[in-house]
Amino acid sequence: MKVSARAIRADVQAARARHPELFAPSWRHRATVIGIVSLLLGLFAFGFWRLEFSFQKVLSGLGQLGSLLWLMLPPNPGSWAKFFTFLNALAETVAIAFLGTLLAALIAFPIGLIAARNTTVNRLVQFASRRVLDGIRGIDTLIWALLWINVVGLGPFAGVLAIMTSDIGTFGKLFSEAIEAADKKPVEGIASTGGSRLNQIRFGILPQVFPVLAGQVLYFFESNTRSGTIIGIVGAGGIGLHLAEQIRTLEWQAVSFLVIMILIIVAIIDAVSARLRSSIIGSPRQPSA
Template sequence: MAEQRYPEIFAFNARRGIGLALAWGIPFAVLLYGLVVFDFSPVRLWNGLGQLGMLIRFMFPPSIDGVMWEFMKAIFETLAMAFIGTLFAALIAVPFAFLSARNVLRFSPGRFFVRRGMDFLRGVDQLVWALVFVRAVGLGPLAGVMAIIISDIGTLAKLFSEAVEGADRKPGEGVAANGGNTLQCARFGILPQVLPMFISSTLYIFESNIRSATILGIVGAGGIGYQLSERIRGHHWEEVATILLMILFTVYLIDWVSGKIRSRLIEGA
């Protein structure tokens, strides 16, 4: 009955059939290729789980003998890296966000080049930037801070520009009607609307950078990541467990505090 009423649905369509075959076939082919190339086998997984269980047994009980102060210093170093990097990235991203927004910069070629520049900054992973800056400025937290700043400028500029483009135009039009220029329209007509979102996005990126700064330390950018990599190389697994517990607690605490602040910003309090 339905086939008679809607023949176009049940009729064979070669183009649609080919499209469906490609939509299902290509991901399946990529999946098979990955499983074969990466030697994804149950035996290898089982052996890996056995090795992982052995390492976990070596980690307990965690050890803090003579290293607690060193680990605490490294944790604060990681927090400082994430905070300074996020703060500078957010401040630098604000003008680029306005230059990337259609309702602020009407000059299309200029907006295009700003956006592509931001795409380039966030398109390169922080780990790659860290390797570059370790080579440029040497080992230590400065390389990690620079990597966070460069990468997050592109990310925050993208998030901020979307908020600017979604802002209500009436306040800006009111400023323009009273003789305000483009800069004043952006400052008094748009910025008060999007500032809570700017802060919320910055806090979220700061949370992410706590974890990122740990990874950056492994490649020589200082902080708790450097301590973690040194303990893993030396097979001091009980100290590795201590570091992992400290990282988990720190990330949980920052996430909790940041979530409280973001919820108040969203509620308008």
């Protein structure tokens, strides 16, 4: 049955007449929105002015950027000896990312359990663990790399520790949120049969959250491969040290070769991680006809 536009307008007008307060414009809401937008625009303009942003500098620098890109062509490591040195450093970067991510996940998992509301020991422990995770997460990976270099010295070991420490805070937060979002029905079912608290976590929560946690770990492994490049520049091992050295000596063809190597390995890890995530999480079931 079709309803005419005239009938719809009549119904709307009748509803306005019966409940005028629902259709009246909320000036307080509009003023709040206008105030927030004005504040954001003011901060944006202030940031441009305070940081001395200049479109003229950007446009004038485009020519220099083009010249720099021209110097990078064709990508060339310089010699076979350098190529194998770069390849070894790239493998070292991947190893740093893998070990750092794996250690962080193993350490963050029990912390995530006590930081989640539905699996914690008590509220005080949950609050303390959340604040510890916030403190660890508030320090960037590069800062952790500089700190660990002063503790254990230069090399890939410092890079592993830097990535591990930084990711503990992030993993702990993500793991605890995933655990808190788990469905309560399986836990209640296990509890109704007399299952212990440990059994409720083991059989009621972990099967639900494990695919999510595994997907997060795989994503961070890919991300940490890029982070491993950055921390290598400050001496934490990996290909970043060679990249910084080639930039310092103006070997732009070697720089472009290293960048291409990094892009290729990140693309490979991304493809493999995507396949693993899809196999772990699984495709959604199609509704039966």
